[in-house]
Amino acid sequence: MSNRPITEDDLHAYVDRALEPEREAEVVAYLEKHSDVAKRIAAFSDQRDLLRSALLPIAEEPLPPQLNLARIIESQRRPRAPAFRWAIAAMLLLSIGGLSGWVIRGATQVSTSGLTALAQEASESYRVYASDHIRPVELRDSTELVQWVSSQLRQPAKLPDLSKSGYRLMGGRVVPTAHGPAAMFMYDDDHGERLVVLTRPMTSDQNAPMAPLAGGDVGGFSWADGGMGYSLVGHGAAESLRPLANEVRKQARSI
Structure with missing residues (x-):
């Protein structure tokens, strides 16, 4: 492992998945020690996934004939009546408006992915x-x-096994998600407080540092190692659950 400091360029390259494996491992280790930076980078990764998911279908569609540059230039070379020129302009404007509608449609219909989706699930x-x-x-x-x-x-x-932390296994089930089946394990303590650990294979963010989540009365942490995602959630503030999340991650890495 090198002694080079982690720079903003390294962090952005990590989000773009453009780092060499050795440098990527150094960035992951850095993010695990700097939760504030890890949270920011996780947000960047989510934005990247959202943009890619939103624009991929549009990028694969053929360009509408009305927007073909060669056809537009050719039409301008031909003599046209003024009224017909206005009709062509109106057609182009409608075509551009329709293309904008496709972009908006894709952006509004996109579903979350990566750690954000796992945390929601x-x-x-x-x-x-x-x-x-x-x-x-x-x-x-x-x-x-x-x-x-x-x-x-x-x-x-x-x-x-969270017995040393005061939580016993109640059992579990397989739950469906938009990204395939996930395993849900449930635990409780002597006071009736319950925890859920959700884990499933990841299609994106396959290696991601631990990031906090909060949604009303639910808090916890999500992360990914070696293509598997993990999320521990429970009642209360996320920070109070960090030791439990660390224990789950430690045990998962020992598999």
Whole structure:
């Protein structure tokens, strides 16, 4: 590992995924020690994913014939009646307006991705299942749960052990998301406080430093390692859950 300081250029290159593997590892280590910078960079990554998702379908569409530069130049060389020239201008304006509509349509219909999506999915799972006092989890046997989760995620899964932190496993279930199935593990303590750990494969932000999340009465942390995303959420401020998130990340890395 080099002793070069991490610069803004390095951070932007990290967002653009343009760093060499060794330098990327140094940036990841730096972000893990600087949560304020990590939060800012995570926001940049989310913006990048949103723009790419919004503009990709449009970029693949063929250019409308009315906007073809060669055709426009050719039409200008031909003698036209004044009224017909106005009709051509109006057509071009309508075409440009239609293209703008396509851009706006794509931008408004885009769905979140990366850590932002994972955090939302974990928060939604917490709100739905943590308040359920009848059937908050589907499977309670840890062996059966691991086997089921592993088969649905198509890779080995490991249950985080939070007993030393005062939380016992209640069980879990597989929950559907816009990005495929995710494993939800639920824990509670002697006071009835519940936590949810959500994990699934990531299509973007496959290696991302821990970032805090907050949404009303739900707080927690999300991160990604080696293509797997993790989000720990619970009731209260995010910072109070940082030790638990660190413990889950430590255990996940030992798989």
